[in-house]
Amino acid sequence: MVDFSFTEEQEIIRSTLREWCNKNLPLEKIREWDTKGEIPQSIVKGMANLGLLIMTAPEEHGGLGADWVTACIVAEELGYADISIALPVLWLVESSWGYAVDKHCSERVREDVIRKAIKGDAFIGIASTESSGGSDVAGFRSTARKEGDKWILNGEKMYISGTEEAKNWGGGYFVNARTSPPPPGAPHRGLTGFYLPMNSAGVEINKRFDDMGRMAISTGGFVMKNVELPEDYLLGEVDKGFYLTMEGFDCARILIAAVCLGTAKRVLELGMDYLKERRAFGRPIGKFEGLQFELADDWAELEALRSLTFRTAWMMDKRYKEKRFTPLEVAQMISACKLKTPHFAFDVCKHVMLWFGAYGYTKECPVEMGLRGIMSYCIGAEGATNIQRVVIARELLGKDYIAYK
Numbered sequence: 063m064v065d066f067s068f069t070e071e072q073e074i075i076r077s078t079l080r081e082w083c084n085k086n087l088p089l090e091k092i093r094e095w096d097t098k099g100e101i102p103q104s105i106v107k108g109m110a111n112l113g114l115l116i117m118t119a120p121e122e123h124g125g126l127g128a129d130w131v132t133a134c135i136v137a138e139e140l141g142y143a144d145i146s147i148a149l150p151v152l153w154l155v156e157s158s159w160g161y162a163v164d165k166h167c168s169e170r171v172r173e174d175v176i177r178k179a180i181k182g183d184a185f186i187g188i189a190s191t192e193s194s195g196g197s198d199v200a201g202f203r204s205t206a207r208k209e210g211d212k213w214i215l216n217g218e219k220m221y222i223s224g225t226e227e228a229k230n231w232g233g234g235y236f237v238n239a240r241t242s243p244p245p246p247g248a249p250h251r252g253l254t255g256f257y258l259p260m261n262s263a264g265v266e267i268n269k270r271f272d273d274m275g276r277m278a279i280s281t282g283g284f285v286m287k288n289v290e291l292p293e294d295y296l297l298g299e300v301d302k303g304f305y306l307t308m309e310g311f312d313c314a315r316i317l318i319a320a321v322c323l324g325t326a327k328r329v330l331e332l333g334m335d336y337l338k339e340r341r342a343f344g345r346p347i348g349k350f351e352g353l354q355f356e357l358a359d360d361w362a363e364l365e366a367l368r369s370l371t372f373r374t375a376w377m378m379d380k381r382y383k384e385k386r387f388t389p390l391e392v393a394q395m396i397s398a399c400k401l402k403t404p405h406f407a408f409d410v411c412k413h414v415m416l417w418f419g420a421y422g423y424t425k426e427c428p429v430e431m432g433l434r435g436i437m438s439y440c441i442g443a444e445g446a447t448n449i450q451r452v453v454i455a456r457e458l459l460g461k462d463y464i465a466y467k
């Protein structure tokens with residue numbers, strides 16, 4: 063027997079959050095943040111008060127112990143409210159990487175950042191990508207070496223979300239650094255994960271990008287020059303950071319899928335209102351089948367992708383709680399969600415912009431914020447589109463068919 067309904071508690075979380083978003087995140091406010099380039103910290107504190115920050119962390123660590131289906135409901139609602147996706151990005155980066163760090167960190171790191179981030183008093187993110195590339199982990203140049211009881215980190219991280227927030231609010235990053243040369247044929251081995259506080263001596267932000275979208279959260283780069291980290295800032299095991307990174311990516315990618323679907327749903331609703339309201343040739347433009355059919359196709363795809371995404375979140379919960387499904391089975395499904403949802407949401411924004419005609423090309427119309435924001439996930443934040451295809455094809459054909467091995 064298959065039951066596709068959400069629990070009563072999940073429905074309450076959705077309606078409470080929708081109410082909070084209607085009050086605090088109207089589209090005029092989103093436009094204001096998009097123009098100013100910042101999210102008010104009071105909003106982050108508001109989310110903390112609702113228990114939404116790193117909500118999947120266990121209760122004993124300050125989280126709600128929420129499951130991933132519930133986290134996806136929250137992601138969908140935030141994507142629905144903030145179609146620029148700046149706030150959803152901030153929330154999901156913290157939720158996924160905060161969860162992964164919390165799972166593998168020492169009590170000291172938990173005190174230093176996780177508990178603070180849950181209260182909205184610090185930011186935690188992922189700093190994996192380097193200026194030489196993000197997809198090819200074997201190409202990472204950042205290094206960590208052990209000296210006495212300390213780790214010394216050197217290198218540069220680039221295209222990193224939240225660098226200004228981490229500097230201004232406190233907090234830091236999950237970083238990857240090479241601790242051993244990779245054995246032949248296994249480029250992913252020899253990387254180690256660390257928690258890097260942004261206020262460490264030797265860390266310097268050297269770049270803030272002028273992004274095309276999600277303007278209210280910063281993207282930047284930083285250098286690490288002989289940064290000393292204590293032993294208990296090591297995450298998981300030495301040389302096994304790749305696996306931890308993949309765990310964080312899985313969590314981030316499923317939340318991205320739900321955010322993209324929330325934004326697509328909202329934009330489609332904005333479009334539907336316009337189809338009824340705008341008139342051409344003496345009738346509402348929604349009477350024209352050319353537009354109706356596009357709407358119907360988009361709605362059908364939205365429902366199909368929602369089923370895929372929530373089923374995958376359910377699989378994640380089964381994996382974590384009951385060890386049902388293998389990590390690779392779940393990763394394949396998550397990559398399917400990350401492969402499809404950003405491009406679908408982008409197409410919806412494009413369709414609806416066209417329905418809006420000239421108005422759609424102006425900043426008086428909110429939809430262009432969605433198009434710009436969603437593009438970041440088409441390009442590759444939390445993993446390029448082709449890398450999702452690589453993950454899926456690897457599971458379908460077998461490891462022997464990985465092109466770069």
Ligand SMILES: Cc1cc2nc3c(=O)[nH]c(=O)nc-3n(C[C@H](O)[C@H](O)[C@H](O)COP(=O)(O)OP(=O)(O)OC[C@H]3O[C@@H](n4cnc5c(N)ncnc54)[C@H](O)[C@@H]3O)c2cc1C
Binds near residue numbers: 188
């Ligand atoms: C707005 C934004 C925010 C970001 N925030 C963060 C962050 O917070 N932390 C972080 O660590 N990174 C972040 N990133 C970086 C992101 O993770 C990388 O963009 C992504 O991993 C891809 O790396 P790259 O951009 O270097 O592209 P590359 O790896 O150089 O790839 C370039 C192109 O080649 C393709 N390609 C690469 N390998 C293959 C292959 N094997 N087969 C087929 N095609 C391939 C890719 O799909 C892509 O189209 C962010 C990116 C953006 C756009």
